[in-house]
Every structure is written in structure tokens, then in C-alpha cells.
Amino acid sequence: MKRIIILAALLLSACAPQPPGVTLPQFLATATPYIDPSYPTAQASIALQNQTASGIDIRMDRVWQDGKNINANICFTLPDASDWSIWSASLTYAGTVLDIYGTTLQSLTEAANGQPGQRCDTLTFIVPPDADLSTASIVVDAIGAYPGEDEYCTVYLPKIQQALAARGITLDCADVNGVMTMQITGKPTEMTQEQAEQLVYSDEFYTIKGPWTFQFNLTQ
Numbered sequence: 001m002k003r004i005i006i007l008a009a010l011l012l013s014a015c016a017p018q019p020p021g022v023t024l025p026q027f028l029a030t031a032t033p034y035i036d037p038s039y040p041t042a043q044a045s046i047a048l049q050n051q052t053a054s055g056i057d058i059r060m061d062r063v064w065q066d067g068k069n070i071n072a073n074i075c076f077t078l079p080d081a082s083d084w085s086i087w088s089a090s091l092t093y094a095g096t097v098l099d100i101y102g103t104t105l106q107s108l109t110e111a112a113n114g115q116p117g118q119r120c121d122t123l124t125f126i127v128p129p130d131a132d133l134s135t136a137s138i139v140v141d142a143i144g145a146y147p148g149e150d151e152y153c154t155v156y157l158p159k160i161q162q163a164l165a166a167r168g169i170t171l172d173c174a175d176v177n178g179v180m181t182m183q184i185t186g187k188p189t190e191m192t193q194e195q196a197e198q199l200v201y202s203d204e205f206y207t208i209k210g211p212w213t214f215q216f217n218l219t220q
Contacts, residue, residue: 003114004014006170006212008128013070013130014177017191019184022084032140037084040109042064042065042144042218043062043063043064043095043218044063044064044065044133044136044217045216045217045218046060046061046062046063046214046215046216047214047216047217048140048214048215048216049061049212049214051201051210051214052211052212052214053209053211054208054210055079055208055209056076056077056079056143056208056210057076057077058074058075058076058077058210058212059074059075060072060074060138061073062074062076062181063095063126063214063216063218064146064218065133065218068128068129069124069126069127069216070091070124070125070126070127070133071122071123071124072122072123072124072138073106073120073121073122073143074086074120074121074122074123074138074140075107075118075119075120075142076118076119076140077116077117077118078116078117078118078119079116079145079208080155080156081111081117082147082148082151082154082155082206083145083146083209084119084143084144084145084150084218085103085119085121085143085144085145086103086140086143086181087141087143087144087203087207088140088141088142089101089108089123089139089141089144089217090141091125091127091130091136091137091138092136092137092138093127093132093133093135093136093137094131094132094135094136094195095120096125096131098127099166100126101123102122102123102127103121103122103124104121104122104124105119105120105121106120106121107120108120114180123138124167125138128209133210133216134217134218135155135215135217135219136215136216136217136218137213137215137216138213138215138216139210139211139212139213139214140211140212141209141210141211142181142207142208142209142210143208144207144208145205145206145207146191146206147206151155152181152182153173153180153181153182154175155203156178156182156205156206157171157182159205160200162206163193163205164199164200167188167199168186168188168191169184169186169187169188169196169200170184170186170187171183171184171185171200172185182200184196184197184200
């Protein structure tokens with residue numbers, strides 16, 4: 001009974017926040033998370049690594065499974081100096097479509113010497129251990145870049161002005177309390193202000209749609 005009490009005390013003290021300089025017992029300090037052996041680690045074979053759509057080149061140079069995660073390294077050319085990122089992507093396998101994923105930035109290269117900039121990310125999808133990935137694909141549906149607060153008049157307005165003028169909407173920038181602010185100066189009479197604003201700030205103007213489809217084979 002005494003040994004059980006002592007062991008319980010050790011475990012409780014180990015789980016409590018430790019002050020600086022305190023070292024955990026060796027059997028706790030060296031503990032590692034349990035990894036189910038049913039989750040494999042494997043490299044995939046990619047059918048075609050480079051895809052071009054809407055004038056944007058996207059390359060997927062590696063796909064691999066690491067436990068529950070399907071990871072894909074994807075690089076794409078940057079259309080301009082805005083903060084572009086992968087806007088929408090999905091993993092398809094055996095009739096299942098996953099459109100929830102994580103993104104980890106790997107590198108970001110600015111345009112220089114006449115060459116466009118490039119961004120590289122790792123996309124991560126979570127799959128069950130019995131997922132059939134013998135015929136699978138990752139699709140990048142769109143890339144996008146939200147305008148920065150200081151870009152609406154300098155970058156965003158010139159990009160959208162012609163398309164909106166064709167719909168009867170005119171825009172201008174005015175100084176509001178010392179800040180250049182984009183404003184709607186004209187719209188069709190049958191269009192409400194809210195409808196006009198929905199068009200002006202629609203994601204169609206700050207996204208570029210593909211799709212860019214990458215087929216791969218990952219057998220266990």
C-alpha cells in the first residue's frame with residue numbers, strides 16, 4: 001500500500017506544472033506517443049507533376065503518407081505581388097472527397113529578373129487507416145489573395161474596374177480622414193447598395209480558378 005501511494009504521488013507531481021530546473025523522472029521524460037502500426041508510411045507515384053490552368057503553373061513534386069496524414073508538396077507561380085495562397089483544394093479516393101486540409105508554408109520567393117515569384121506549401125489531409133489510395137487525386141480548385149487595406153485603390157480597383165463597368169457599376173477612390181478609400185460612385189437603379197457591394201467585393205475578383213488535378217498512386 002505504501003508503494004502505491006508513493007507511485008501515485010510521483011505521477012501527480014510529474015503531471016503538475018514544473019518549475020524551472022526540475023527534471024521529470026526518466027520513465028516519463030522518455031515516453032513517446034503511441035503510434036498505431038495500422039497507419040503506414042509510404043511514398044506515392046505521381047502521374048503528372050506539372051499542370052497549367054488560367055495562366056498559372058502549379059507543380060506537385062511529392063505526395064506521401066505519414067500515419068493518418070496524406071501530405072503533398074505543391075508550388076505555384078505568383079500572379080503578382082499580393083499575398084496569394086491555395087484557396088480551395090480536395091483529396092479524392094475510392095468515391096470519397098475530402099475538402100478539409102491543413103496548409104504549411106514551405107517557401108516564398110519574390111519575383112526577380114523577369115521571373116515570377118513562387119510559393120510552396122505542404123497540404124495535409126487526414127484519412128482513415130483503411131483508405132484505398134491506389135487511385136487517388138488531389139485537386140487545387142483555386143488560388144486567391146485578399147487585398148490588403150492599402151491595396152484596394154492601387155491594386156484591386158484597376159483589376160476590377162473594367163469588369164464592373166460592364167455591369168453598370170462605377171468606382172472611384174476618395175480621401176476619407178487621410179486614407180484613400182474605394183467607393184461605389186454609380187450603379188444600376190434596380191440594384192441595391194448591398195447588391196452592388198456584394199459584386200464589388202466578390203471573390204471572383206481576387207481568386208484564380210483552375211482546376212489543377214494531380215493523380216497519384218499510393219499502395220500499402
